[in-house]
Structures are given as C-alpha cells and as structure tokens.
Amino acid sequence: MGAINADEYLHLLRSMRNFVAMLDTDGRVEFMNRASSGYAEEDIKGEFLWESPWFNRSEESKEEVKEAIEKALRGERTESEVTAFKKDGTPFPIIFNASPLRDDEGNIIGVVAEGKSITERKELEERLKETVEKLKASQEELSTPVTQIWEGILALPLIGVVDSYRAQRVMETLLNKIVETQSELVIIDVTGVASIDTEVAGHIMKTVQAANLLGARCVLTGIRPEVAQTMIHLGLDFERFATKRDMQEGLKFGLEQMGYEIRRKDSDTQD
Amino acid sequence: MKSEEKIPILRIEDALLASIQIPLHDKLALEFQHDLMVSIEKTRAKGLIIDISAIDVVDSFITRILVEIAGMASLMGVKTVIVGLRPEISITLVEFGVQFDGIETALNLEKGLEKLRVWKSK
C-alpha cells in the first residue's frame, strides 16, 4: 500500500461528515471541505469566518466564533456551542472547535475550524428533559394526592414523612386545586403523619392562611398527640381552621357547613 | 390631570362589581377609590365585589389600596369581597406577611354574592 497522495487527502477532507476549514493568521477562510447549509464556496472563501453568512446574522455567534479563533491563534484549543444560520436564515446549533494550525517547527500558521451540527442531539436532549419533567410531575401527583370528595370539598391525606420541600409542593398543588375546582372546603387529614417539625407545621399554617385568602376554609383532622403538642408549642392561631377527629367527622362537618343535612332514609318512617 | 383609563364599575343585584384589568398606579388608584365611593352613594349598594383575577402581582401598594377601599366602604355601611385571587399570589401574600384586614375573599363572583347575601341577612 502506497503513501496517500495530495488528491486523496483532498477527497478525504471533502468526504468528511463534519465541516472543516483552514483559516489564515487573520482568520480568513483559505480552504473549506464542503459548502453546506445552502452556501456556495464563493460565499465563504476569503471572508473572516466570523463574518461569513453562517455567523454574521447574530452578534453573539459572531463574537463567540471570533473569540475562539483569536484564542486558537494564541495556541489555545477551544470548543463551544454556537448558533449557525442556513442560507434561508434558519438557525441551527453546532459544536464549534478552533485549534491552532502549526507547521513542522511548531509555529502557528493558521487555524483549523471545525463545525458539527447537533440539531438532532439537541432535540433528543429536549425530549429527554420533557420526559423527566413529566415523570417528576406524575411522581409528585402521586405523593401529594388532592382529591375532590364532594362538590366543593377537597381532601388531602398527608401520609408519611413530610419534609419541607414536599410540604411546599403540597401547598402549591392544594391551592391550585382549590381555584381549579372552586372548592370552599379543604379537609387536611394528618392521621398518617406521626410527627411534624416546626418547619412543616409552619408550612401547614401557611397553607391554611393562603387557602383562607383564596376564600376556602380548612378542616384539620386526625391530629395525633405528638402533632398536637408541636402545634400548641408553636402557638399557632387556631381560629384559622376547624379541627375534627377524623376524615369522616371532617366530611360531615363540611357538608353541614354547606347546608346539607344528613339523615338515614328509613328514619322517614313514622313511629 | 385625570388619567385616560378608568376602571368600570357595574351593578349586580344590590352590589357593585369592579374588575381590575389594568395596572393600578397612583392616580388611577385614587380615582378608582373615589369612583367607587361615589357609586356606592348613588346606587345605595349594600356590597362591593372587586375582581382581581387579572392581577398577577400584588405588592404592598395594591394591598393598601384594597384595604383602604374596604375601610371606606365599611364606613358607608358596605361590605367588600375580593374575588379571583390567584393561588400563587395567595402564597406570596402569606409569605410577604400582608394582612388583608377587614377584607373577605371568595373564590368567584357567585360565591362572593352569596357571602354578601349571608352578611346582609345577619
């Protein structure tokens, strides 16, 4: 197998998938392997790379490319994400590399500029981000269940360890649901909460106050002894919410507040 | 100089309804308060409903204006109900430390009118 000749080098370069250009020590394009994105070689050759139509549509892109090339001329290799533009004006993201081009003695005689389109990669990144967001949202919904148990009545059973972050999310979910369903009564059941710290108690109070501001009332049910102690020690304002023994009592209270009367059907029979 | 914009005040049953759709700066706020009190007197309204569903930021100034309106109306024998408070604003107000003293709130216009009816019958 013989040595590769100049023609073959040229074919190699021109067949490369990514864009590659050789710039002189001023940053002007001396050679480029392919014209792409709709441009012809005449559009680009001889121009400063940052002034070329790929980049000159955006000040930001121009600056970034210019800076990268200046760094390369000082001997530094750089890699950055830049927005390039097709001939029709559509922007697309690329990874832009600039490296010093050296002769055999090591002197810098120009710059090698490479560009790789990452549109596909970016799209995948976006989709991945969206999927993660959706997963997070559904995970949160599962762990902060606010259910409408009657027209105008929401129930929120708090279960397990409630930390500050979760308490915050629960609060936001609940308040949004109150407005969404236009519910005037919220039953917050804390039977499943063994103990709360002052921070979480603070969040619950904040939630109750915010709900009141919206025009809804809160009923706290299932307060365990330890939770009761924490709340008393905190000196919370008990006028802001009603308390009932359990969810059942809470529901009964709520319905009565809304003007309902609960009777058994067979109690209609005369004695 | 009177500002060009005005906040419209409507009549519903024996109450007044005003919906704040534009940013309430100083001059406009004062005019709004004035217009409300004049309307209350003219119409002999018993209740006042202020819809703030279009307001996305409630700072100390807006709060003061609303508290003042409720106070003025109360002096004239009229109860005020605020409707349409956005959930994110309710959280912010609580954290901010604002007290909506003397102001009732309701989830929507219908419930607001209901509150006024209940208050009237007491």
Added chain:
Amino acid sequence: MEIKVACEYDIVIARSAAKTEAKKLGFTIVDQTRIATAISELARNIVVHGSDGIVRIEAIEKGDCKGLEIWAIDRGPGIENIELALKDGWTSGGGLGIGLGGAKRLMDEFEIQSEVGKGTKVRVVKWMRN
C-alpha cells in the same frame, strides 16, 4: 438587563421584566410571583423617596444551581436605620411598611447597603429548586 426606575410606571416595567426573566430561566409560577413582588417593593422604594435609580436583573450560577440576581440601586436620601426599615409596620413612604422586610422574606438572599444622603443599594437573589 438594566431598567431605569424614576416613576410609578417604571415599577410595573421592572417587575414584569423580572418575572419574564424568571420564567425564561424556568422558575415556577410561584417563584416568579415571589420575585416580581419583591422587585415591585424594591422599585417602589426608589420611587417613593423621590429619587431615581436602576434595577439590574441578571441570571447567575453557583455550581449546578441557577438563580436570578437583582440589584436595586438609587442615589436617594438613604435609610437612616436599616434595622428599623426591615421591621414590619414601619414606613416612611406611605406604604404598608412591610416592603423591605417582605422582600427579604420572599427571596433567598438579601443584602442592603445604605448611606444617608448618598443612596441605597439592595441585592436580592432567588435560587431555583431542583
């Protein structure tokens, strides 16, 4: 981004800009509202004391965390007693008196420098929760 604050209308402009930047960064609607409300107070503080100043909004990073940093700078009369100004209920500008203290509660970081006769500088930051 820098916004000149001299009159009331500028307060709305400043807080809308802050809200938009927060939204762009990916803050939740609640955080956007907290930020906008805090900025509204800071901008109002500038206007109410009859001076003019600027509100500067910038996205910042600390390691992996993204945040929004906002400066409110004026060359107004300055605050004589900062501690008092931060206490609720105290007001010199006809507000409810909870402006500065409230702004502090809504944000994650709060710094204030003020010199009587020279002016006031307030810096607030809100970090994004992951």
